[in-house]
Amino acid sequence: MSKQRTASLQRETKETRISIDLNLDGSGSADLEIGIPFFEHMLEQVARHGLFDLRIRAQGDLAVDAHHTVEDVGITLGQALRQALGEKAGIRRYGHAYVPLDEALSRVVLDCSGRPGLEYQVQFPRARIGEFDVDLLAEFFQGFINHALVTLHIDNIRGRNTHHIAETIFKAFGRALRMAVERDPGMQGKIPSTKGTLSA
Numbered sequence: 001m002s003k004q005r006t007a008s009l010q011r012e013t014k015e016t017r018i019s020i021d022l023n024l025d026g027s028g029s030a031d032l033e034i035g036i037p038f039f040e041h042m043l044e045q046v047a048r049h050g051l052f053d054l055r056i057r058a059q060g061d062l063a064v065d066a067h068h069t070v071e072d073v074g075i076t077l078g079q080a081l082r083q084a085l086g087e088k089a090g091i092r093r094y095g096h097a098y099v100p101l102d103e104a105l106s107r108v109v110l111d112c113s114g115r116p117g118l119e120y121q122v123q124f125p126r127a128r129i130g131e132f133d134v135d136l137l138a139e140f141f142q143g144f145i146n147h148a149l150v151t152l153h154i155d156n157i158r159g160r161n162t163h164h165i166a167e168t169i170f171k172a173f174g175r176a177l178r179m180a181v182e183r184d185p186g187m188q189g190k191i192p193s194t195k196g197t198l199s200a
Helices: 037-050 067-085 135-148 162-181
Strands: 006-012 016-023 030-033 053-060 094-101 104-111 117-121 151-158
Touching (some): 006 067, 016 067, 037 053, 037 135, 037 162, 053 067, 067 135, 067 162, 094 162, 117 135, 135 151, 135 162, 151 162
Parallel strands (some): 030 053
Antiparallel strands (some): 006 016, 016 053, 094 104
């Protein structure tokens, strides 16, 4: 039987308290209580399209703004992914996805490389979706890659509707991540690197 790839983490600072349970071999279920409805909607896309089971409980200083909460969820999710993957033996390592939504189209490409890197080429037509500041999406991904240790390229190719653009990004992120962490039968448990490690 294959080893279960799960993680349970808690992160607490003076600004936020985050707990995450992640199962990489789940069914796509999301149980999210973050207090930021649009952000919850985006993370639900990641779980559904990544086929991950994701439970998040977050309490943050939302009376100030959503910045700390969004960033710290990214940090904790990155830590959870890193823990669940372990030494990354037998995974595909690379993942990519194009996702359209009406007029919007985005591409996400990632590498579970052991090295954090973010290329984020996204221009939103509006600064907010409801009350949510779209600048925070880049902060989420930056926090994620810093702690998951992945290289992540996000490109919005076209789009006019800010909500559509954001949703294509998160759906593509979920699908690209799902591809990257899939078990690769051809690797037969080997580390997918000539270095013999993907830890750094």
